[in-house]
Amino acid sequence: MTGSAGLADARRAALARTSRVVTTTGLSAVAVVFALLAWQRRWITDDALIIVRVVRQILAGAGPVFNAGERAEPHTSTLWTWLVAGAADVTQADVARIAVALGGALSVLGLVVAMDATRRWVRGRGETAPLVPCAALVMLGMFPFWDFATSGLETGLTTFWLAACWWLLVVLRLRPREPATGDAVGGPRGPLIVAAVFGLGPLVRPELAVASAGFLAGGYALTRPRRRAALALAGAAIALPLGYEIARAGYYGTLVPLPALVKSASGTEWVRGVRYVWHFVHPYTLWVPGAVLVTLFGIALARRAWSGGDRIVVAVPIAIGLVLILYTVRVGGDFMHARMLLAPTFILVAPALVIPLRRATAPALAIVAGWALVTASSVRGYPGFSWYGDWDERASYVRFTGDNHPLDTRSFLQADPATASYRAARDAGLPPQLIWDGNGARVPLGPEIHAPVVVAAGRLGTAGAVVPLDGLVADLLGLANPLGARITRTHPGRTGHEKQLPWAWLLAEFADPALTDQPFDPATTPDAIRAARHALTCGALAELRAATRDPLSIARFWANLTGAIERTRLVIPADPIAAERAFCPPP
Numbered sequence: 033m034t035g036s037a038g039l040a041d042a043r044r045a046a047l048a049r050t051s052r053v054v055t056t057t058g059l060s061a062v063a064v065v066f067a068l069l070a071w072q073r074r075w076i077t078d079d080a081l082i083i084v085r086v087v088r089q090i091l092a093g094a095g096p097v098f099n100a101g102e103r104a105e106p107h108t109s110t111l112w113t114w115l116v117a118g119a120a121d122v123t124q125a126d127v128a129r130i131a132v133a134l135g136g137a138l139s140v141l142g143l144v145v146a147m148d149a150t151r152r153w154v155r156g157r158g159e160t161a162p163l164v165p166c167a168a169l170v171m172l173g174m175f176p177f178w179d180f181a182t183s184g185l186e187t188g189l190t191t192f193w194l195a196a197c198w199w200l201l202v203v204l205r206l207r208p209r210e211p212a213t214g215d216a217v218g219g220p221r222g223p224l225i226v227a228a229v230f231g232l233g234p235l236v237r238p239e240l241a242v243a244s245a246g247f248l249a250g251g252y253a254l255t256r257p258r259r260r261a262a263l264a265l266a267g268a269a270i271a272l273p274l275g276y277e278i279a280r281a282g283y284y285g286t287l288v289p290l291p292a293l294v295k296s297a298s299g300t301e302w303v304r305g306v307r308y309v310w311h312f313v314h315p316y317t318l319w320v321p322g323a324v325l326v327t328l329f330g331i332a333l334a335r336r337a338w339s340g341g342d343r344i345v346v347a348v349p350i351a352i353g354l355v356l357i358l359y360t361v362r363v364g365g366d367f368m369h370a371r372m373l374l375a376p377t378f379i380l381v382a383p384a385l386v387i388p389l390r391r392a393t394a395p396a397l398a399i400v401a402g403w404a405l406v407t408a409s410s411v412r413g414y415p416g417f418s419w420y421g422d423w424d425e426r427a428s429y430v431r432f433t434g435d436n437h438p439l440d441t442r443s444f445l446q447a448d449p450a451t452a453s454y455r456a457a458r459d460a461g462l463p464p465q466l467i468w469d470g471n472g473a474r475v476p477l478g479p480e481i482h483a484p485v486v487v488a489a490g491r492l493g494t495a496g497a498v499v500p501l502d503g504l505v506a507d508l509l510g511l512a513n514p515l516g517a518r519i520t521r522t523h524p525g526r527t528g529h530e531k532q533l534p535w536a537w538l539l540a541e542f543a544d545p546a547l548t549d550q551p552f553d554p555a556t557t558p559d560a561i562r563a564a565r566h567a568l569t570c571g572a573l574a575e576l577r578a579a580t581r582d583p584l585s586i587a588r589f590w591a592n593l594t595g596a597i598e599r600t601r602l603v604i605p606a607d608p609i610a611a612e613r614a615f616c617p618p619p
Contacts, residue, residue, distance in 0.1 A: 054162035059147050059386065062165045065172055067140045069408075070181035071481070075426050075438050076132050077368075080184025080510065081493025083107050084127045084441070085501075087117045090126075092501050095283075098492075098512035099285045099504045103580045105289040106492070108513035109186035113237040129441040131184035138188035139181035146195035146378070147529060149202045150385040151303050153345060156206040157337075161388040167325060167381035173404030174316050175412055176370035179426045186237065188376060192231075195235050197247045198349060202252045205345050223261070224268040226251065231269030235276060238292060239359055243352045243379065244269065250348035252342055281596035283588040285579035286514075288600060293517040295528055296509040301364025304525075308365025309357065311422055312373045315411055320403045324396045325384050331392075346383045346512055353380025367528040369422040441497035448494045450487050464540045466506070469495050473551040476544040483602060486542045488552075506538050512582045515573070519606040536608045542562035564608035570616035572602055 076084075086096055086107055089093055094100040096113065107113045119134055120127045151163055171177040178188040204226070230251060233244030248269055257265060281287055313319060332338065338346060356376035366372045387393055413427050433443035445451045453472030457465045464477040469489045477486060481504075488506040489495030495505045509529055510516030516533040523530050535553040540561050543550065550556065567573055576599060579592050605611040 048160065051160060051162045054164070054389070055151065055386070058162075058164045059144070059151065062143050062168050062172065063140060063149065063171070066143055066178075066181075067136075069172065069175075069178040070136050070139060073175065073426065074132060074182040075129050076182075076184035076440070076446065077425055077429060077430065078491050079494035081128065081441065081444065081497055083109075083113055083116060084131060084493070085496030085505075086113055087120055087127050087131075089501060090117045093464070094501065098496065098507075100502060101581060102504075103284050103584070104512050104514050105280065105284045106290050106291065106507075107291050109189065109235075109237055110280075110289075111232065112186035113188045117188065120324075120491075127438055128184060132182045133319070134287040135184060135186075135188035136182040138192040142188065142191035142193075142378075143168065144195075145192065145199050147385045148381055149195065149199035150383060152199075152206060153202045153342075153383070153397055154386065156202075157342065157371045159388050161390055163386045164389045164397060165385065166328075166387045166393075166397055167384040168386065169400050170318075170321055170381060173321075173407040174318075174370070175408070176312075178373060180371055180374060183426070185371075187371070189373045190236055190240070191378060193232060193240075194243065194375060194382075196338065197230055197243070198379065198382045200229060201247060201250055201254070201345060203346060204251055205341050209602065219301075223255070223257070223265055227265040228272065231239060231271070231273055234273045237375075237428070238288065239356065240375075241273075242355050242359065246352040246355070248346050250344050253344050265314065278593065282593040283584065284594035285306055285576070285596055286600045288595050290514065290517040290574040291511055293529055294520075294598070295363065296530070298448040300362050300489045302361060304364035305361030308363060308422055309373065312370050316407050317403070321400045324399050325381060326382060328387065328393070328396055336343065336582060349379045349382040353377065365422060367422055370426040371425070422500075441494075444491075444494040444497055448491065448498060451498050454485055454487065454498060466538070468552055475539075475547055475550055475552075477542055478544050481542055488538055488542075493560070504542075506535050506536075506542060514576055515568075515604065518576075518602050518604045520603060522606045531606070534560070534564075534606055534608065536560035538609070540568060560608045563612040567608055567612040567615050570612070572598075572609070573604065573615050575599075576602065 082098065082202065086098055089095065089097050089100060089596075092100075095103070096105070096107075097553070098104055100108045116127065116131050116134060119130050123130065129581075147165065147168055154163055181191075182188075203443075223270045227248065230247040231244050233240035233247075248266075252262065252265075277287070280289075286293070310439045313322075332484045353376045356379070357373065360366075360376065369452035387397070413424055429438055429444075434446045435443040438444065448469060450467050453467050453474055457467070457474060464481065464484055464486070465474040466477055466486045466488060467474040469487055469491060477483070483504045485499060485503040486506050487495045487499050487503070488508055490508050492505065492507050492509065492511055499505050505512065507513040507516055510519070510533065513533065515537060516531060519531050519533060521530040522534070535550075535556045539547065539550060539552070539556065541564075543561075545565075548558075564604040570575065575595070579595065579599060582588050592596065605614055
């Protein structure tokens with residue numbers, strides 16, 4: 033009997049070793065392949081160059097702004113901007129390359145952390161079979177996941193934060209409470225740290241406040257802290273986001289970053305949003321792995337495979353993913369193909385990133401693996417659906433720069449007409465110029481503008497690379513323009529580009545008042561320029577300029593803070609003559 037028991041123990045130990053080896057090999061292979069795919073598609077987008085200029089201004093001492101002397105918040109992810117700034121300050125390396133490398137590293141690390149969390153959760157339920165990647169293969173099968181891993185945007189940080197929250201949620205499920213304190217993680221301070229991490233969502237991206245709420249609700253349901261402890265945890269969760277919101281309102285004079293105002297994130301564009309999701313699902317036949325995962329989910333429910341706590345662990349990421357998808361549909365998606373659906377998809381499938389390898393699951397795994405292989409090898413680009421839809425952002429900038437891997441500002445500068453025009457004006461010793469990045473046209477600046485150059489830009493990031501830090505970029509699309517972000521829509525239907533500032537406003541603000549012949553827009557009349565110049569001195573428009581341009585004193589901070597709600601709600605007629613009537617009372 034003793035010998036038989038020993039043989040059985042040895043056999044179980046051997047099976048356990050085999051299971052660990054297969055699991056580790058599978059997860060490692062997915063991480064390595066994803067890293068290679070992300071490296072193969074490495075690049076930086078123009079929108080990330082916006083963040084690069086903000087970071088350069090921070091390092092130069094001008095603060096988190098795009099133009100020195102104007103407090104505008106053109107970056108959506110606060111945490112990403114400061115993370116890149118910190119890395120750039122420590123390494124003294126090129127900011128653009130830091131953004132690319134850091135984003136790629138966080139994307140890969142996020143996938144690793146999320147798979148490990150799922151592995152821990154499955155093992156915690158007593159599963160001994162080898163665990164193999166399943167839903168993780170979705171990230172290998174779809175090129176948008178590879179593209180935005182190294183785009184220089186906050187996608188890598190988003191992936192890593194969602195993965196860390198998923199990992200912590202699993203830990204809360206698996207670790208028993210300490211009998212003396214009721215704490216579930218790491219002693220008396222552990223729960224506070226977990227709550228603080230869960231609460232970071234709005235600083236990663238504003239809409240991730242939804243994810244923060246979901247993880248906090250799940251953590252509460254798993255741990256059931258006492259009332260006093262729950263209040264302390266809530267305080268830890270909201271401390272940083274609330275503190276930054278106060279700082280934002282006092283510094284910038286508004287409650288949200290300018291991209292939220294530009295894109296009218298509080299509005300609804302259901303039809304456009306549904307189309308955006310369809311463009312995400314259809315090219316990749318995403319319903320194939322989707323159907324497999326839904327089937328596995330249904331089987332688990334039918335077999336009652338999850339206890340009460342496990343149901344919470346499953347429900348939280350699924351609920352977060354679905355709500356984020358609904359939000360994306362509501363706001364109309366984005367002009368970048370697939371970008372806004374990557375994070376919801378990643379967290380939605382988190383409970384199935386890895387699954388046990390058994391006879392019953394083998395067909396599902398084979399289908400998902402086959403789909404990933406076919407899709408990854410056959411769908412390497414996205415044609416887009418015109419300016420009014422979404423398009424392949426990476427492919428467009430590869431074409432624009434002529435560089436298969438545009439990683440820093442040099443590739444963009446070589447392709448931008450404003451660069452040559454600015455250098456020509458500088459080399460010719462001409463007075464300060466207002467230059468359009470569309471064709472390099474230029475006119476003299478007004479005498480009150482104390483800057484070496486002003487570039488009116490559609491590609492804001494590229495212009496930010498062209499213009500020196502003491503120069504100005506006049507943003508045509510409002511991302512870095514407090515006025516342009518608040519105008520009424522001029523081009524409805526152009527996703528993310530519906531507010532294009534009329535030239536009358538730019539000429540009124542920057543051009544020499546003696547100008548009689550301007551090369552930008554023949555339809556812009558002298559009356560429109562005069563009306564714009566007058567409107568900028570009246571009422572709420574004058575106060576908006578003061579809020580963003582006056583020196584930041586204690587009094588100015590308080591005025592910005594107390595008036596932030598009104599400025600956030602402010603809507604400015606795009607037509608200067610209508611704006612003059614609205615903001616300048618008749619004498």
